[in-house]
Amino acid sequence: xxxxxxxxxxxxxxxxxxxxxxxxxxxxxxxxxxxxxxxxxxxxxxxxxxxxxxxxxxxxxxxxxxxxxxxxxxxxxxxxxxxxxxxxxxxxxxxxxxxxxxxxxxxxxxxxxxxxxxxxxxxxxxxxxxxxxxxxxxxxxxxxxxxxxxxxxxxxxxxxxxxxxxxxxxxxxxxxxxxxxxxxxxxxxxxxxxxxxxxxxxxxxxxxxxxxxxxxxxxxxxxxxxxxxxxxxxxxxxxxxxxxxxxxxxxxxxxxxxxxxxxxxxxxxxxxxxxxxxxxxxxxxxxxxxxxxxxxxxxxxxxxxxxxxxxxxxxxxxxxxxxxxxxxxxxxxxxxxxxxxxxxxxxxxxxxxxxxxxxxxxxxxxxxxxxxxxxxxxxxxxxxxxxxxxxxxxxxxxxxxxxxxxxxxxxxxxxxxxxxxxxxxxxxxxxx
Numbered sequence: 001x002x003x004x005x006x007x008x009x010x011x012x013x014x015x016x017x018x019x020x021x022x023x024x025x026x027x028x029x030x031x032x033x034x035x036x037x038x039x040x041x042x043x044x045x046x047x048x049x050x051x052x053x054x055x056x057x058x059x060x061x062x063x064x065x066x067x068x069x070x071x072x073x074x075x076x077x078x079x080x081x082x083x084x085x086x087x088x089x090x091x092x093x094x095x096x097x098x099x100x101x102x103x104x105x106x107x108x109x110x111x112x113x114x115x116x117x118x119x120x121x122x123x124x125x126x127x128x129x130x131x132x133x134x135x136x137x138x139x140x141x142x143x144x145x146x147x148x149x150x151x152x153x154x155x156x157x158x159x160x161x162x163x164x165x166x167x168x169x170x171x172x173x174x175x176x177x178x179x180x181x182x183x184x185x186x187x188x189x190x191x192x193x194x195x196x197x198x199x200x201x202x203x204x205x206x207x208x209x210x211x212x213x214x215x216x217x218x219x220x221x222x223x224x225x226x227x228x229x230x231x232x233x234x235x236x237x238x239x240x241x242x243x244x245x246x247x248x249x250x251x252x253x254x255x256x257x258x259x260x261x262x263x264x265x266x267x268x269x270x271x272x273x274x275x276x277x278x279x280x281x282x283x284x285x286x287x288x289x290x291x292x293x294x295x296x297x298x299x300x301x302x303x304x305x306x307x308x309x310x311x312x313x314x315x316x317x318x319x320x321x322x323x324x325x326x327x328x329x330x331x332x333x334x335x336x337x338x339x340x341x342x343x344x345x346x347x348x349x350x351x352x353x354x355x356x357x358x359x360x361x362x363x364x365x366x367x368x369x370x371x372x373x374x375x376x377x378x379x380x381x382x383x384x385x386x387x388x389x390x391x392x393x394x395x396x397x398x399x400x401x402x403x404x405x406x407x408x409x410x411x412x413x414x415x416x417x418x419x420x421x422x423x424x425x426x427x428x429x430x431x432x
Contacts, residue, residue: 003062004054016046016056024063100323111316115309122305129297130290134190141187147178149191156195156209163208172215179228189231197242203251206243213239214258217267233268237286241279 006013023031038044046052158167220229275282
């Protein structure tokens with residue numbers, strides 16, 4: 001295993017090496033306790049992914065492998081793990097029910113979307129009803145005038161295909177010859193509108209039939225054919241605006257030149273010219289005029305949809321009223337504090353402190369490590385058997401060791417001296 005570069009600071013390297021040894025011997029619980037106690041100590045940032053984290057993990061792995069092949073080394077400091085208090089998991093609160101305000105907002109959101117959907121359906125049904133009424137009106141005119149509209153279609157096709165002067169002249173002459181009554185003029189103008197505004201109509205069809213319309217307008221003014229001119233004025237807005245809005249700017253310019261000619265020659269009144277100059281607005285105004293003209297078929301549809309929308313609004317208002325009349329929902333039960341019998345026992349040392357708790361005495365530099373050479377309540381390597389057999393310990397050559405008065409008890413200078421020597425002075429490390 002390639003060991004990452006150690007810190008250049010020898011003191012920090014000693015801290016990392018020694019902590020890796022103690023964690024390997026005493027288990028991950030020791031590392032967790034060190035992290036808890038040193039979470040605010042920048043010197044221990046390597047425990048939290050900081051600098052030299054990789055070096056620490058590598059050293060820890062090596063120490064764990066060495067400890068696995070040399071289990072006897074555990075006799076130096078045999079630290080029992082601290083008792084873990086088994087606690088019941090906290091109760092899981094049920095998912096909170098939506099508040100009254102949230103329920104109201106959801107109902108309002110549903111109402112708005114249903115209204116939008118109904119408005120779309122209403123517009124579609126109104127358009128279909130108007131188109132049907134217009135077709136019925138044309139059929140009525142066909143019966144009244146006995147006009148063979150097929151003859152006009154046969155003349156329109158060469159205009160659509162070639163748009164020659166002869167073709168346009170032939171179509172214009174047929175229209176003038178058959179403009180006998182206002183009904184005849186209305187039927188011919190309506191047929192032109194239907195051919196040009198059809199969804200399947202392509203730009204050349206529309207442009208060429210507008211050229212025909214322009215020629216007819218010119219001769220209406222010359223021959224004072226007011227009925228045909230009035231009929232064309234009723235349909236020129238949808239003819240022009242639909243063709244203009246359906247194509248790109250380059251093609252729009254071809255249609256715009258005709259509008260300039262119409263405005264110059266005064267074919268239409270000022271209101272019609274303004275609608276043609278603003279195609280989007282003009283087309284919208286034309287469609288609104290159709291709603292007024294065909295009110296007989298439009299009003300029943302509008303009334304039916306208004307009733308549906310009013311029903312939805314009433315349902316929403318009743319729902320809101322019922323919510324506000326209900327008592328406020330009780331707050332979700334908060335997690336109760338554990339009973340006295342459930343609380344974990346305080347982590348305070350008893351008469352005989354365990355070696356693990358005493359090992360976390362705080363040194364002057366804030367570094368916390370367990371002593372390896374002298375631990376209160378634990379004998380040195382050569383004294384283990386005597387303690388286990390219950391025999392009294394003999395005094396050391398310095399008269400320090402006694403079973404009733406072990407060295408290195410908490411608060412003893414000798415205990416701190418042993419820890420400091422172990423972590424900072426081994427392997428040639430520098431002192432404090």
